[in-house]
Amino acid sequence: QYESRHSRVCCLAAVLCRCIGLGTRAGYHVFAVQPTTRSSYAWDVGATGLCEMMLNSPVVAVVGHGDQVDLSPRKLCLFQSNKTEQHQEQQPLLLLEFNFRTVVCAVRLFNRDKMVVVLETQLLVYDLRRKRQLLVTLDTALNPKGVCALSTGDRPCFLVYPAGVDPTSGAVGDVTVFDLVTMTSANIGNAHTSAITALAISADSSLLATASERGTLIRLFKLPELTRVASYRRGAHAAKIHSISFSPDNTHFAMSSGTGTVHIFKAIKRFS
Numbered sequence: 001q002y003e004s005r006h007s008r009v010c011c012l013a014a015v016l017c018r019c020i021g022l023g024t025r026a027g028y029h030v031f032a033v034q035p036t037t038r039s040s041y042a043w044d045v046g047a048t049g050l051c052e053m054m055l056n057s058p059v060v061a062v063v064g065h066g067d068q069v070d071l072s073p074r075k076l077c078l079f080q081s082n083k084t085e086q087h088q089e090q091q092p093l094l095l096l097e098f099n100f101r102t103v104v105c106a107v108r109l110f111n112r113d114k115m116v117v118v119l120e121t122q123l124l125v126y127d128l129r130r131k132r133q134l135l136v137t138l139d140t141a142l143n144p145k146g147v148c149a150l151s152t153g154d155r156p157c158f159l160v161y162p163a164g165v166d167p168t169s170g171a172v173g174d175v176t177v178f179d180l181v182t183m184t185s186a187n188i189g190n191a192h193t194s195a196i197t198a199l200a201i202s203a204d205s206s207l208l209a210t211a212s213e214r215g216t217l218i219r220l221f222k223l224p225e226l227t228r229v230a231s232y233r234r235g236a237h238a239a240k241i242h243s244i245s246f247s248p249d250n251t252h253f254a255m256s257s258g259t260g261t262v263h264i265f266k267a268i269k270r271f272s
Contacts, residue, residue: 021060023048028062043092045079046071054109055152059095061107061115073103076117078128096131106146108159114180116159118146123161125180136183139164141172141195149199149208150180156205157181158223162196163188173212175199177224189226191219200244200253207267209246209253215239218255220267230268235259 022029027044028051047065054060058081064071071077076099079092098117106118114135117124123138141162148161156179163174173192178185192212200209201223208221215238220230234241240258246267247253254264 019053021051021053023051023062023065025065028060030060043079045077045092049073050104050107052107052109059109060092061109063104063107072099074100076100076104076107078115096128098126098132104146105144106148108148108150110150110157110180116148116150118143118148118161120144121164123148123159125159125183138176138178140176141174145197147196147199149201151201151205152203153205155181156224158186158201158205158208160199160201160208160223175208175210175226177208177226179224186224187226189221191221191226192217198241198244198255200246202246202250202253202267203248204250207246207250209244209255211241211244211255213238213240215241215257218244218253218263218265232263232265234263 020031020033025047027042027046028048029042045062048062049065050063052061060079062077062079064073064075066073075097077097078095080095081092100119102119104117105120108116113128115126115128120143121140123140125135127133127135141164143162148159150159151157159178159180160175163176172195173190174188175191175196176185177187191210194212194214196210197213198211206223208223210219216234216236218232218234219228221227222229234257242256242258244253244255251267252264253267254262256262
């Protein structure tokens with residue numbers, strides 16, 4: 001249970017490796033979850049709307065909630081833990097700042113190499129080794145929730161997102177698989193008949209899980225071919241799917257929905 005003097009938690013970052021990041025009205029808080037859940041550090045940088053942690057790294061991406069002028073939802077900051085040798089908490093080190101014309105909907109960090117920034121109709125891929133270098137801009141369907149999925153491994157490394165809705169880039173319910181190693185589009189295919197609301201890639205980058213705004217079916221596809229290998233029924237009535245996540249060994253996946261439930265499924269592989 002999270003208790004704090006902060007007014008309320010406004011964002012929960014995904015569990016990456018051994019930590020959980022929480023965005024609050026005052027800043028962000030990082031918890032270590034192995035071997036036991038305990039507080040690692042908390043930084044009062046200002047109201048945080050988005051908080052994303054870099055795998056196996058003290059680097060955190062923060063997007064403002066909009067309560068302060070210097071922490072706009074159109075501004076992204078990369079911070080790094082700045083603890084002393086005596087392990088005393090110091091103000092985080094600001095590594096980079098990015099300003100955009102529209103609201104940042106999501107951020108994905110790939111080790112120390114690449115960063116994906118999700119805007120409402122675009123994905124921007126940056127090379128962090130070269131500071132602010134923009135590698136590619138990808139058009140998407142209207143995506144205010146920042147739906148996308150990024151591999152956690154080095155090779156293969158895929159970025160999956162809702163395809164743009166036009167004759168050349170896809171229709172409603174289509175997804176695009178982009179290869180971040182070759183920096184080329186690997187595939188595009190239909191996953192659902194309605195808009196995509198959740199995506200997840202397995203730890204070995206062999207499977208993609210998808211959900212649509214109907215929320216009744218979860219589908220598994222082989223990557224990068226986008227061959228459907230299994231379908232799972234969450235329920236008969238429509239529900240909003242909040243998130244999907246695979247287990248580290250790729251054998252199971254879990255999904256949470258607006259009904260207040262969490263479903264756990266066995267990931268069936270039926271590769272031909």
